[in-house]
Amino acid sequence: MEFRYLPMTDADKQNMLEQIGIQSTDELFSNIPGKIRLKEDLKLKKPANEFQLKKELASMAARNKHTIDNTSFLGAGVYDHFIPSVVDHVISRSEFYTAYTPYQPEISQGELQAIFEFQTMISELTGMPVANSSMYDGGTALAEAMNLSAASTRKKKIIVSKAVHPESRAVMETYAVGPDLEIVEIDHHNGVTDLEQLAKELDENTASVIIQYPNFFGQIEPLAKIKELIQEQKKTMLVVSSNPLALGYLTPPGEFGADIVVGDTQVFGIPAQFGGPHCGYFATTDKLMRKVPGRLVGQTTDENGLRGYVLTLQAREQHIRRDKATSNICSNQALNALASSVAMSSIGKHGLRKMAELNMQKARYAKQKLEASGFEVVFNGVFFNEIVVKLSNSVSTINKKLLDRGIIGGYDLGKNYPDLDQHMLIAVTEIRTKEEIEAFVIELGEIING
Numbered sequence: 001m002e003f004r005y006l007p008m009t010d011a012d013k014q015n016m017l018e019q020i021g022i023q024s025t026d027e028l029f030s031n032i033p034g035k036i037r038l039k040e041d042l043k044l045k046k047p048a049n050e051f052q053l054k055k056e057l058a059s060m061a062a063r064n065k066h067t068i069d070n071t072s073f074l075g076a077g078v079y080d081h082f083i084p085s086v087v088d089h090v091i092s093r094s095e096f097y098t099a100y101t102p103y104q105p106e107i108s109q110g111e112l113q114a115i116f117e118f119q120t121m122i123s124e125l126t127g128m129p130v131a132n133s134s135m136y137d138g139g140t141a142l143a144e145a146m147n148l149s150a151a152s153t154r155k156k157k158i159i160v161s162k163a164v165h166p167e168s169r170a171v172m173e174t175y176a177v178g179p180d181l182e183i184v185e186i187d188h189h190n191g192v193t194d195l196e197q198l199a200k201e202l203d204e205n206t207a208s209v210i211i212q213y214p215n216f217f218g219q220i221e222p223l224a225k226i227k228e229l230i231q232e233q234k235k236t237m238l239v240v241s242s243n244p245l246a247l248g249y250l251t252p253p254g255e256f257g258a259d260i261v262v263g264d265t266q267v268f269g270i271p272a273q274f275g276g277p278h279c280g281y282f283a284t285t286d287k288l289m290r291k292v293p294g295r296l297v298g299q300t301t302d303e304n305g306l307r308g309y310v311l312t313l314q315a316r317e318q319h320i321r322r323d324k325a326t327s328n329i330c331s332n333q334a335l336n337a338l339a340s341s342v343a344m345s346s347i348g349k350h351g352l353r354k355m356a357e358l359n360m361q362k363a364r365y366a367k368q369k370l371e372a373s374g375f376e377v378v379f380n381g382v383f384f385n386e387i388v389v390k391l392s393n394s395v396s397t398i399n400k401k402l403l404d405r406g407i408i409g410g411y412d413l414g415k416n417y418p419d420l421d422q423h424m425l426i427a428v429t430e431i432r433t434k435e436e437i438e439a440f441v442i443e444l445g446e447i448i449n450g
Contacts, residue, residue: 073432074410129254135279159186214242279333395411
């Protein structure tokens with residue numbers, strides 16, 4: 001047989017048509033005006049048999065460049081981190097990868113406990129009292145935080161720093177259309193949010209100020225100063241998008257008085273895998289608990305006094321009054337949240353801090369080697385594991401040449417920031433070795449100098 005799967009034979013098709021009282025597919029779609037119906041075949045290749053198809057797909061897959069054979073210095077929101085082997089062993093168990101919403105706690109205790117542990121660890125990392133069971137990704141979580149701040153304060157103006165991830169800002173723009181929110185972007189100065197411009201834009205109509213920590217350029221934003229500015233406006237919220245790995249070392253946003261902290265746990269146990277899927281987190285204050293998107297898992301005891309886990313809270317408006325809901329997201333990324341939970345548990349509290357320290361140390365070693373080789377690192381503030389380097393040629397051209405040498409280069413900032421054309425955002429994680437960093441600097445220098 002040429003095909004493994006035969007979903008429908010011609011006889012099956014004819015039988016279905018007869019069952020509904022018609023003779024042809026054209027008759028089935030007769031209510032669609034003829035002028036807008038496609039009258040020719042789709043311009044697709046003829047179907048291949050199974051052997052040919054597998055060979056073609058294998059050939060296509062072999063053209064991909066991946067981090068197994070190439071050293072990566074690409075970050076910008078998706079990072080190449082150490083993933084403990086136990087992660088795949090746990091998430092490959094069928095009771096986890098086939099599970100969906102654990103509505104029946106009596107048969108879902110493992111799944112519920114895993115989500116509860118995820119919430120607990122996120123709460124500890126962010127310094128916030130409440131965390132939900134996860135969201136689709138960091139960008140979605142940030143846009144949901146924006147909507148919640150507007151609904152809670154009943155204000156329409158959202159102030160966001162341009163040092164927030166460009167893709168997250170794009171998601172916010174899309175989300176803002178429905179509730180008719182006004183988004184005002186604040187420029188960056190020396191890689192961090194321009195506080196003077198922020199102070200001028202703050203007014204009584206501001207629902208929230210949105211900051212990334214560390215920001216898109218890897219710089220550490222002065223959250224204490226930003227919170228001080230915000231406090232002059234009643235009800236205005238501070239929303240912080242944060243890399244949870246960095247929070248293993250940095251002061252958590254909750255200690256600066258953040259109202260909502262969101263981010264992406266891709267850094268814990270989730271491979272880059274072509275950009276997704278990811279796992280967003282959403283943490284907030286007790287005051288906002290009943291407006292949190294998604295769901296919360298809580299711990300309780302049964303009639304025998306034994307510990308158990310249940311779906312404790314979910315805003316009913318998400319289901320029955322969607323037009324009045326602060327969010328229409330009723331789901332979560334349970335499997336990816338489990339991967340992150342297993343990774344965080346495996347690495348441990350002290351290991352997580354050490355992992356964050358290694359990111360900082362190795363990024364600083366890369367900065368030192370780049371500057372010693374004559375490259376200009378453009379921002380001079382405190383940073384986590386990403387730096388911005390000014391180059392004398394197109395970043396895309398340089399990256400193509402680096403790839404030929406087995407290196408995945410940094411992100412081309414000129415794609416999103418015209419003022420940073422020919423600037424590369426370089427990420428250095430804990431798994432980059434001294435030799436890899438030095439080789440990257442040498443290869444980059446040789447490419448630049450011809």
